[in-house]
Amino acid sequence: MTSPAKFRKDKEIVAEYETQVKEVRAQLVEQLKCLDQQCELRVQLLQDLQDFFRKKAEIEVDYSRNLEKLAERFLTKTRSTKDHLLKKEHSILSPVNCWNLLLLQVKRESRDHATLSDLYLNNIIPRFAQISEDSGRLFKKSKEVGVQLQEDLMKVLNELYTVMKTYHMYNTDSINAESKLKDAEKQEEKQMGRSGRQQDDRQTPRSPDTLTSIKTDEKPVRRSSVKKIEKMKEKRQAKYTENKLKAIKARNEYLLALEATNSCVFKYYIHDLSDIIDCCDLGYHASLQRALRTYLSAEQNVETSKHSGLETLEGATESLEANGDKQKLMETYNNVFCPPARFDFQSHMGDTMGVVCAQQPLEVELLQRCQQLQSRLSTLKIENEEVKKTMEATLSTIQDMVTVEDYDVSECFHHSNSMESVKSTFSESYLSKPSLAKRRANQQETEQFYFTKLKEFLEGRNLITRLEAKHDLIDKTLEESQKTDCCLSSGRRNSAVRKQESGEAIPLMVKSCIRFISRHGLQHEGIFRVSGSQVEVNDIKNAFERGEDPLAGDQNDHDMDSIAGVLKLYFRGLDHALFPKEVFHDLISCVSMESLHERAVHIKKVLQSLPSKTLIIMRYLFAFLNHLSQYSEENMMDPYNLAICFGPTLMSVPEGNDQVSCQAHVNELIKTIIIHHNTIFPGLQDLPGPIYSIPGAGDDFCDSPHCEPPLVEEPAPETVSVRHNSEDVTVALTV
Structure with missing residues (x-):
């Protein structure tokens, strides 16, 4: 009992x-x-x-x-x-x-x-x-x-x-x-x-x-x-x-x-x-x-x-x-x-x-149910797509009705030079037409039909969403059950790959741009918000792609906005955004939490599933952005302004979502990560790799009296291949 x-x-x-x-x-x-x-x-x-x-x-x-x-x-x-x-x-x-x-x-x-x-x-x-x-x-x-x-x-x-x-x-x-x-x-x-x-x-x-x-x-x-x-x-x-x-x-x-x-x-x-x-x-x-x-x-x-x-x-x-x-x-x-x-x-x-259990005798039952759901979803999607087309056509008709350009009353002000008193004329272009009542009746009838189709479409989409969720979960469970042996063997191979990848660090383009901005641009007004010279951006980018570092040394003859543009261009040009679409919904759901600490804990939990290579780059980037935001009184870029600049670049809104409302949530999420990056990302003990840090006072590293340059703390020699220069530490990494 x-x-x-x-x-x-x-x-x-x-x-x-x-x-x-x-x-x-x-x-x-x-x-x-x-x-x-x-x-x-x-x-x-x-x-x-x-x-x-x-x-x-x-x-x-x-x-x-x-x-x-x-x-x-x-x-x-x-x-x-x-x-x-x-x-x-x-x-x-x-x-x-x-x-x-x-x-x-x-x-x-x-x-x-x-x-x-x-x-x-x-x-x-x-x-x-x-x-x-x-x-x-x-x-x-x-x-x-x-x-x-x-x-x-x-x-x-x-x-x-x-x-x-x-x-x-x-x-x-x-x-x-x-x-x-x-x-x-x-x-x-x-x-x-x-x-x-x-x-x-x-x-x-x-x-x-x-x-x-x-x-x-x-x-x-x-x-x-x-x-x-x-x-x-x-x-x-x-x-x-x-x-x-x-x-x-x-x-x-x-x-x-x-x-x-x-x-x-x-x-x-x-x-x-x-x-x-x-x-x-x-x-x-x-x-x-x-x-x-x-x-x-x-x-x-x-x-x-x-x-x-x-x-x-x-x-x-x-x-x-x-x-x-x-x-x-x-x-x-x-x-x-x-x-x-x-x-x-x-x-x-x-x-x-x-998780859903797919063991016998439930595997056959789940397989049959998955097939039934797939068949029903195919029918429902076709039907709902037809309803959607009808609804969109009706909406277009309504929009045509309410966007008629009938507001020009210029003809009311066409006067002659006659001295006689003229009674003011009234424009008959809108309310005085006999067809107005018919237009109004047609508009209301079209609206009623639109709402009927809208309700039908929303109900159909609701049902499709529920059935798709069940179908995808069952299908994923069955695939994992069938590929258990393959996963075990490939897991051993992936372990060796991860050991090799653990030796990689921050991409040279990212590290060099951040180093340059930390030296010379922490107080630059509008950093990342103002566009730089496209010609200079292309020149710097091409130099990095040739394996060179055009920003090495202490020279400060580059346009700061162009350097910032190169950094954003790197993340914008990745084949996959830094934040994968698979975790988009889980991350966005934390925005509704009023407590910023609860948001940070939730974000940390979601990001634990990402590869260590991605987490290292995230940790490095957001530590730098947090450092940059501390000079917001001079550069006018607080965490929210930085989030507006980097939100669309680091996290794209998946198709099928409302771009306007979702982008606001993305910006709020990036702002939270900038503020609480220390809570969200693991330290060196849990995640070995380069880390952005601020050296102690007295280091004559940047032009500004308030500027403190970043240091790159490299992992143990047995895990990373390092080449030392007289000026800095260079580690190659491709993303």
């Missing part, structure tokens, strides 16, 4: 899982609140814009009326005196003409401002009202999709909980059956011992009558007891075998469900949330851009002298862009939109086998 301590541990495991699920549920609630807040802010903004332009229209019409009165007052006076003055003195014709032109200009301004008021009331304000209506409708539909996805996600988590409890139950039954089997074996051993003692008694000399009596009494009793124990043992053995098989199957189901759940959660945070935000913003930025462009067109035609002041608004209007807003939103609420940590396998009562 299970002990109370094991039951307490089981409860703690379940409680830990429930706590994690509770945190995810709270995060989902906060996501909806965040989106609600964005919608409220958007509605308030549109309402303020309407109130602003309504008041501005009142001001413009009052101004227009005052200008009209002013012009008519002096025009009336001019008409009454014009003929008399012309007859009396022809020399005043030119001044009167100027005076008349001035009054015409006032008349023109009156007409223009009346046109502005008309445009505000009958064009721009209705546009904002329409945007508000569309935004509310789209947000409501987007929220319904988001709520459905969250319900599906919680359903997956609940299914994982059910599978985990089933696994615990069957594992408990297996342990209990094993305990009962051991009890039966002990009884059998005890009975066998008793039979042995009886055998000894029979070997003791006794009278014939006594011996006959004992044999008669003990034989039936002993045989019955032995048979009963053997029968009980066989029954318990069968029960144990049955329960053990059930426990293994339940564990397999739990592991498969665990993998599928983690994939589903990651997909929701990386892909689904991004898509939901896109739906909330569908057409909003384009429509707002059209409305503001209408205002810009009107103002620029009224008074071109104000063009310099309107450039700021023009730039802001040009900057209306959905992806940019989405990135800012996700950066502002980083803890809400970052994926949580992966759900780890919760072992039960000492069962530490956290």
